[in-house]
Amino acid sequence: MTTWAIQSPSAAPSDARVPSAVRADQNPDVLLQTALLQMQKFHDTDGAAGTYRRILKLDPHNKIAWYNLGVIAQQKNRTTDAREAYEKALKVDPEYTSALFNEAIVLRPSEPDRAIVLLRRAIAAEPGAATAHLQLAQILAEKHRDDEAAAEFRHSVEADPSLRSQVPERFQDSVGSSPTSSQEGSTR
Structure with a gap:
């Protein structure tokens, strides 16, 4: 199964953004960092899911929390829950x-x-999404x-170019020849 990774918040909160009256356990940005640690360092998906749900009580429009709940559900083969979480994101x-x-x-x-x-929408949003192109091609x-x-x-x-090995034989001609050593270093 191919999935994109757990998403982390783009930046840690600055002290200027967090009012002094807001406790760390009530700050969605801090909770996102906590959930990320639970997932990546401690491999505690249940704890992380609980933390994401706490975030959503504070901020029901937190797309990262919804997305990561989807990833956790998808990893546990709970496809209905995963789909619902992705839809909310x-x-x-x-x-x-x-x-x-x-x-x-x-x-x-x-x-x-x-x-x-959905894959066409993903590609429209991010045209260079190689894995999305690959999945779409396979379907x-x-x-x-x-x-x-x-x-x-x-x-x-x-x-x-590393995805070439995943292209079925009958489509190898459509992707052109393998890059030469002089092309491999190019950034086009």
Whole structure:
């Protein structure tokens, strides 16, 4: 299963942003840092999920908390819960690429057409999202939409040449030849 990583807050809160009357356990930014530690350092997904729920009581529009609850649910194969959490993150930010991608992965087996729509939205929000191009290409190939699949495989490998090995044999010609040593160092 492919998912994007747990999201961390973009920056720690500055003292100027946190009123002195607000305790650390009531500050969503501090709680996001706590949940991240619970997940990454202590591997405590249940504790992190509880912390994310506390954040959502303080800030129901916290897309990072919704997203990370989705990731935890997805890791535990609770696809309905994951999908609901991703949908709530997307209500806050309809272009939240990570949530679009992960929800597409959840939906891929049961609703591939919906997954295609979500992946196209993720790519529109972040055109260089190589893994999103790859996932979209794989779904299109499964649906025998070979021309579209070939184009997406090509975009995927252009954005991240290391994904070439994941391109099925029948689409290898569509991604072009392997980069030469002089091209590998280019940043195009």
